[in-house]
Amino acid sequence: ACQKPPPSPAPSPPPSLSPSPPRPSTPPVTPSGPRAPAGFVDLAAVDASIRTDIRYATAHNFVGRPITGYPEPLCLLTRQAAEALHRVQTAALAQGRSLKVYDCYRPQRAVDDFVAWAKLPGEQQMKGEFYPDEPKDRLFADGYIGAPTAHSRGSTLDLTLVSVPAPDQPAYVPGQRLVPCTAPAGRRFPDNSVDMGTGFDCFDPRANTADSRVTRAARDNRELLKRLMTAQGFENYPREWWHYRYTAEPYPGTYFDFPVARSSLR
Ligand SMILES: C[C@@H](N)C(=O)N[C@H](C)C(=O)O
Numbered sequence: 001a002c003q004k005p006p007p008s009p010a011p012s013p014p015p016s017l018s019p020s021p022p023r024p025s026t027p028p029v030t031p032s033g034p035r036a037p038a039g040f041v042d043l044a045a046v047d048a049s050i051r052t053d054i055r056y057a058t059a060h061n062f063v064g065r066p067i068t069g070y071p072e073p074l075c076l077l078t079r080q081a082a083e084a085l086h087r088v089q090t091a092a093l094a095q096g097r098s099l100k101v102y103d104c105y106r107p108q109r110a111v112d113d114f115v116a117w118a119k120l121p122g123e124q125q126m127k128g129e130f131y132p133d134e135p136k137d138r139l140f141a142d143g144y145i146g147a148p149t150a151h152s153r154g155s156t157l158d159l160t161l162v163s164v165p166a167p168d169q170p171a172y173v174p175g176q177r178l179v180p181c182t183a184p185a186g187r188r189f190p191d192n193s194v195d196m197g198t199g200f201d202c203f204d205p206r207a208n209t210a211d212s213r214v215t216r217a218a219r220d221n222r223e224l225l226k227r228l229m230t231a232q233g234f235e236n237y238p239r240e241w242w243h244y245r246y247t248a249e250p251y252p253g254t255y256f257d258f259p260v261a262r263s264s265l266r
């Protein structure tokens with residue numbers, strides 16, 4: 001249907017002699033928070049076959065609640081690291097395994113949350129699983145958590161291998177009975193990871209990549225992950241079997257603070 005043309009604008013009133021009131025300035029732009037530089041991507045857009053289990057967006061982590069800066073369970077990385085990881089995944093799939101990521105880019109505000117939590121003498125509800133034999137006030141000093149951390153530079157991640165097809169993994173229910181991450185695979189939290197000798201974020205010397213106390217099968221699995229990752233330019237942190245840095249990282253000196261959210265990407 002035809003629409004009536006809008007009425008023509010009313011003639012302007014004669015200019016007033018009194019000084020005009022100050023014109024409202026352009027409305028302030030509401031800051032939408034920091035955003036990622038153009039080179040950051042959602043790993044799922046580069047390789048949808050890599051599994052995700054983003055623990056800091058959930059309560060199943062060493063703090064016991066979602067961490068500041070993780071509104072969405074995403075793996076954000078620099079494009080270079082994500083594409084290298086896609087090459088690792090191709091090699092892993094050829095061996096009947098898939099990658100599963102636990103943490104990727106980590107905003108500085110998340111690190112600040114860890115630091116503030118570590119200063120509190122209480123809040124140890126997850127000790128029984130994640131740091132059964134490590135005093136809470138030693139977690140940073142003993143190198144299990146970094147501040148600052150390479151994760152904030154966008155090319156470092158925590159990951160494991162799972163079989164293909166991956167077994168189901170039961171949901172973690174807050175308050176459930178915790179089992180030390182150092183217990184044998186059949187007793188600790190039933191992560192669908194292949195047996196790596198400890199659980200993820202197990203702050204204990206048994207999580208050192210070369211620790212000789214874990215079973216031969218677990219050592220083989222750690223070594224397979226290390227071979228696959230090293231072949232594509234990643235370097236392992238010897239204290240944690242799950243932690244890898246892409247050595248050709250594009251932002252070796254920049255610690256980002258945008259949230260882990262789709263809206264952070266350009
Ligand atoms: C906290 C753990 N997932 C980790 O990434 N540790 C290293 C040391 C880090 O925080 O950089």
Ligand SMILES: [Zn+2]
Nearest residue numbers: 157158243244
């Ligand atoms: Zn890590």
